[in-house]
Amino acid sequence: MTEAEGKNADCALVVFGGAGDLTRRLLLPALLNLAAEGRLPEHFALVGFARTDLDDEAFRERLDTAVKEHGRKDLDPALWAALRPRVRWVRGNFDEPEAYERLAKTLSEVHAGPGSGACDLFYLACPPRFFADVATRLGAAGLAREGDGRSRRLVVEKPLGRDLASARELNQHLLEVFDEHQVFRIDHYLGKETVQNILAFRFANGIFEPIWNRRYVDSVQITVSETLGVEGRGDYYDRAGALRDMVPNHLFQVLTLIAMEPPSSLDAGAVRDEKGKVLRSIPTWSREQVSAMAVRAQYRDGRLASGREAPGYVEEPSIDPASRTETYAALRLKIDSWRWAGVPFYLRTGKRLKARRSEVVVRFRRAPLQLFRDTPVSGLASNQLVLRLQPREGIALRFEVKRPGLEMKLGRVDMDFCYSEYFGQTATTGYETLLRDAMRGDATLFQRADNVEEGWRVVQPVLDAWGAARDDAVATYPAGSQGPNEAEALLAREGRHWNPIE
Numbered sequence: 243m244t245e246a247e248g249k250n251a252d253c254a255l256v257v258f259g260g261a262g263d264l265t266r267r268l269l270l271p272a273l274l275n276l277a278a279e280g281r282l283p284e285h286f287a288l289v290g291f292a293r294t295d296l297d298d299e300a301f302r303e304r305l306d307t308a309v310k311e312h313g314r315k316d317l318d319p320a321l322w323a324a325l326r327p328r329v330r331w332v333r334g335n336f337d338e339p340e341a342y343e344r345l346a347k348t349l350s351e352v353h354a355g356p357g358s359g360a361c362d363l364f365y366l367a368c369p370p371r372f373f374a375d376v377a378t379r380l381g382a383a384g385l386a387r388e389g390d391g392r393s394r395r396l397v398v399e400k401p402l403g404r405d406l407a408s409a410r411e412l413n414q415h416l417l418e419v420f421d422e423h424q425v426f427r428i429d430h431y432l433g434k435e436t437v438q439n440i441l442a443f444r445f446a447n448g449i450f451e452p453i454w455n456r457r458y459v460d461s462v463q464i465t466v467s468e469t470l471g472v473e474g475r476g477d478y479y480d481r482a483g484a485l486r487d488m489v490p491n492h493l494f495q496v497l498t499l500i501a502m503e504p505p506s507s508l509d510a511g512a513v514r515d516e517k518g519k520v521l522r523s524i525p526t527w528s529r530e531q532v533s534a535m536a537v538r539a540q541y542r543d544g545r546l547a548s549g550r551e552a553p554g555y556v557e558e559p560s561i562d563p564a565s566r567t568e569t570y571a572a573l574r575l576k577i578d579s580w581r582w583a584g585v586p587f588y589l590r591t592g593k594r595l596k597a598r599r600s601e602v603v604v605r606f607r608r609a610p611l612q613l614f615r616d617t618p619v620s621g622l623a624s625n626q627l628v629l630r631l632q633p634r635e636g637i638a639l640r641f642e643v644k645r646p647g648l649e650m651k652l653g654r655v656d657m658d659f660c661y662s663e664y665f666g667q668t669a670t671t672g673y674e675t676l677l678r679d680a681m682r683g684d685a686t687l688f689q690r691a692d693n694v695e696e697g698w699r700v701v702q703p704v705l706d707a708w709g710a711a712r713d714d715a716v717a718t719y720p721a722g723s724q725g726p727n728e729a730e731a732l733l734a735r736e737g738r739h740w741n742p743i744e
């Protein structure tokens with residue numbers, strides 16, 4: 243255990259909405275994985291808080307089932323047996339002051355002692371409409387106060403607002419009670435190894451950084467395509483749509499890691515400063531620019547790659563049949579910086595597409611054709627670096643080679659690195675690193691208030707324009723396809739095309 247971990251060897255994770263799906267499906271398996279690796283603090287306690295009528299033992303029994311269903315197959319039963327007695331339940335409404343008093347009492351019981359070094363981690367796994375209220379009540383109960391070596395942290399996860407104004411309001415509420423250094427805003431994309439690797443790949447290698455700029459890069463594509471539909475989340479999704487759901491958060495995390503300048507250290511402040519600069523270099527769009535640079539579309543019925551027929555979005559359960567919510571969004575962004583001026587960044591994300599694929603494609607400028615003018619070669623393809631975030635996690639470098647034979651003919655080949663071949667399969671949920679970092683107080687992989695707001699600032703003109711055009715017909719694409727033709731046209735106008743989603 244490192245020095246920093248040692249300091250926080252006494253930690254209570256309080257989950258608001260503890261009886262919900264997130265605890266069962268994600269938090270608990272992640273905690274067990276951490277326990278298996280000996281990475282949980284020595285005195286660790288898990289406290290569930292919600293109005294569900296449970297007590298300590300009933301909550302533990304629920305988790306017994308979750309461990310069976312969602313825990314790793316190779317789980318050592320001793321790990322859960324050791325953790326189980328340190329699981330507690332506090333029953334109460336999120337707006338009930340007495341419940342917070344009961345929580346304070348439970349916390350004083352679960353900590354190893356009153357001494358310094360203890361940490362309370364308040365994880366809001368409750369619906370976002372309660373975020374501000376829970377923070378206020380924690381403050382009123384004295385549970386936001388740090389001192390005598392005790393740390394107190396608040397962990398929240400998207401949606402962090404639904405536009406710039408509500409994101410600002412939420413930040414204000416949270417920061418009235420907690421200091422920024424206590425607030426840990428999760429973006430689960432930052433829990434992914436391949437996303438964390440972008441920083442390592444760019445800055446731990448000497449060969450890429452010199453060409454990582456407008457002199458060598460033609461364009462960048464960031465794709466997060468899913469085969470899933472709304473999967474029972476219609477109520478939330480129909481009010482959110484693809485843009486809000488994915489772009490200012492997950493896609494912008496990837497974008498900023500790809501485009502940022504080298505930070506002065508891996509310190510949270512240094513990394514987040516650089517990410518913020520990228521977002522601040524994206525100009526605010528006018529209404530006309532939105533129509534030219536943003537595409538929205540909705541899936542209609544179609545055939546999935548599996549051969550199954552899938553219904554259209556508006557035929558899905560709990561979706562308004564007249565809904566115009568987009569299930570696909572594509573944007574062409576520019577970053578007005580010395581490094582990137584003139585290089586388009588194309589972003590797209592959508593549900594019910596042909597394949598599940600999250601990747602970044604960095605296309606380099608083409609070599610001049612001149613040398614090949616008297617050969618059968620009629621054009622040169624651009625070299626590409628493809629960072630496969632998921633699935634088939636890895637990195638490929640694409641370049642041209644001479645095809646074996648008597649004539650000068652070229653063929654495109656891949657030099658391919660695949661994570662699982664090198665490192666084997668690792669069973670992680672992505673939440674292990676995030677939870678452990680939050681326990682240790684390392685905020686590098688979490689979002690800072692100003693950056694969250696800056697992300698919303700970038701997409702706000704699109705939300706405004708699409709919101710104002712609610713009666714306009716929305717473009718569609720068949721389920722199981724590459725997405726709408728309009729997105730192809732966005733690139734075709736500039737002589738480029740998307741890499742196929744396969």
Ligand code: BG6
Nearest residue numbers: 400430466468470487488492600
């Ligand atoms: C969530 C979105 O944040 O991310 C979902 O709300 C989406 O709609 C999911 O499906 C994608 O995450 P992943 O890790 O499966 O790429």
